[in-house]
Amino acid sequence: MxxxxxxxxxxxxxxxxxxxxxxxxxxxxxxxxxxxxxxxxxxxxxAGVIRGTRLDLDAEKLGFGVTVFLGVKLGTKGQASLGDFERAVSAIPEVQTVEHILGMYDYRLRVVARDLPDFERVLRRRIMTLPGVASLDANVLLSEERRPGPIG
Structure with missing residues (x-):
């Protein structure tokens, strides 16, 4: 620190x-x-306090009007199965973030899609076929307020 x-x-x-x-x-x-x-x-x-500069794209202006947060519970949780899931999910371009979390789910994904039918296609064809996925919970983003975080 x-x-x-x-x-x-x-x-x-x-x-x-x-x-x-x-x-x-x-x-x-x-x-x-x-x-x-x-x-x-x-x-x-x-010192690593500033880790880099990120480009903040407006997904909606790029044609991605739907953002969904997915809670993902894996059926098996060995080191190999976590690695397999992380490699596979990272290859899906619609998945913007992959967060390994503690709680009801093992992972939280931020997924963007053009619309709900497009999200359903991504969900059925890409996410539900990932290795180890046992259950999913979806939350559709309605609005977002960005907070800079605690700086002091």
Whole structure:
């Protein structure tokens, strides 16, 4: 864990709002010089606090109007069966995230589809045929509010 101060947390909040912001822009907004802001950003990257920059695509504008969260329970849970499932599910392009979780289900998947008939096709032809799948529970996303997470 890295020690962060209020300035580091302000930099992180600024980057969460706009990951493309330059060190100069961030420095001006926070009353820092560009080199000082750049050094702090570099330190946060090197420490692994900032793991990378991600492109956030609007799935709906790309024609994927339905997002479904699937809870997946596996029938067998040995190391080999977990690996087989993870490799197979990762090959499905409609599956956006695969989360190994503790609780009622073994995995939570975020799946996008063009519409409900398209989701049904992905579900029947790709997901239900995955190795080890015993049961599924689907939740259709109605709306989403993005939260940056705890920065302090």
């Amino acid at each position: 890295i020690e962060t101060d209020e300035t580091d947390r302000a930099i992180l909040r600024a980057l969460v709002d706009n990951a493309d912001a330059s060190a100069g822009e961030i420095g001006r907004a926070l009353g820092l010089s560009q080199p000082a802001a750049w050094r702090r950003i570099r330190r946060l990257r090197e």
